[in-house]
Amino acid sequence: MNLANILLVExxxxxxxxxxEAFEESRVKTVINxxxxxxxxxxxxxxxxxxxxxxxxxxxxxxxxxxxxxGHEVLNKIKSxxxxxxxxxxxxxxxxxxxxxxxxxxxxTNSYVRKPLNMEDFxxxxxxxxxxxxxxxxxxx
Numbered sequence: 001m002n003l004a005n006i007l008l009v010e011x012x013x014x015x016x017x018x019x020x021e022a023f024e025e026s027r028v029k030t031v032i033n034x035x036x037x038x039x040x041x042x043x044x045x046x047x048x049x050x051x052x053x054x055x056x057x058x059x060x061x062x063x064x065x066x067x068x069x070x071g072h073e074v075l076n077k078i079k080s081x082x083x084x085x086x087x088x089x090x091x092x093x094x095x096x097x098x099x100x101x102x103x104x105x106x107x108x109t110n111s112y113v114r115k116p117l118n119m120e121d122f123x124x125x126x127x128x129x130x131x132x133x134x135x136x137x138x139x140x141x
Contacts, residue, residue, distance in 0.1 A: 004030045004134045007057035009041040022126035028134045038069025064093040079108040
């Protein structure tokens with residue numbers, strides 16, 4: 001993969017910064033687009049409003065606890081769409097609630113990753129996600 005297009009759905013500025021920083025260290029060149037709430041994520045994915053020229057992401061990193069539409073609602077919309085459902089969605093969240101985990105997998109998340117609390121472990125987790133989903137796995141276009 002020459003250039004990976006990633007949609008990060010996250011409202012925490014610190015986590016956005018750390019995720020960008022981690023991908024800067026990765027071996028894969030990436031473009032990271034950020035949606036700070038569920039509405040913005042859906043507008044991006046369905047190319048509405050300011051996002052009519054948005055590129056389809058190769059990978060989506062989705063927080064559960066986001067404003068307007070939560071991550072579960074966004075995930076459900078993605079996996080219900082015949083085109084978008086092929087995009088891998090990694091739920092990346094602080095929630096360890098068993099109901100959140102079950103609901104995410106019921107809505108067909110590709111993976112559920114708890115955000116590590118310290119910065120070094122967070123950066124390592126992002127790099128492992130990048131390695132698996134953008135280097136090892138073969139994705140569809």
